[in-house]
Amino acid sequence: MTDDPLHEAEIDSESVFEGALLKVRRDRVQLPDGTLAYREYIRHPGAVVIVACLGDGRLIFERQFRYPLRRAFLELPAGKIDPGEDIAGCARRELREETGYEAERWHHLGVMHPCIGYSDERIEIFLAKDLRHVGHAWDEGEFLEVHLLGVDEAVTAVHDGRITDGKTIAALFRALPLLQESAR
Incomplete structure (x- = not known):
């Protein structure tokens, strides 16, 4: 009780x-x-979202079609946690599968709950740095484009409506102080 x-x-x-x-x-x-x-x-089994930062400060985004809204969205790499999978392992797997990058440094930034009125979904937020490209490993039936945006460009895209995905907005703003600190 x-x-x-x-x-x-x-x-x-x-x-x-x-x-x-x-x-x-x-x-x-x-x-x-x-x-x-x-x-x-x-x-919902839970998910991860990754703010992946290249050495030049640009962030890795992906553009993919989201069927419920019948259009493509610009969003950060993310994916569902498999049964028994730890969240850091899921983040590493999703970043590699979807973008072709692996990261040397990982920081867990916290958790968000995107749909508290109708779902128990949680999304674990990670910041990934010291990236190297090794090639993507898309799941069968997965189609996406990888895009690189500077931090300021990503923030502008949120404010002008090019980025509307909730997990992307939350993760970006959760990571923003660390990204700005790195840029100094």
């Missing part, structure tokens, strides 16, 4: 849908005032 006065206690839970990536649940909960309500939400 929790002593948080806003806590909602699960009474029972049912599976609504189980897909390859997402699982939808419907729970009956007791609200803080004692009344009952339903909560529908998505279970």
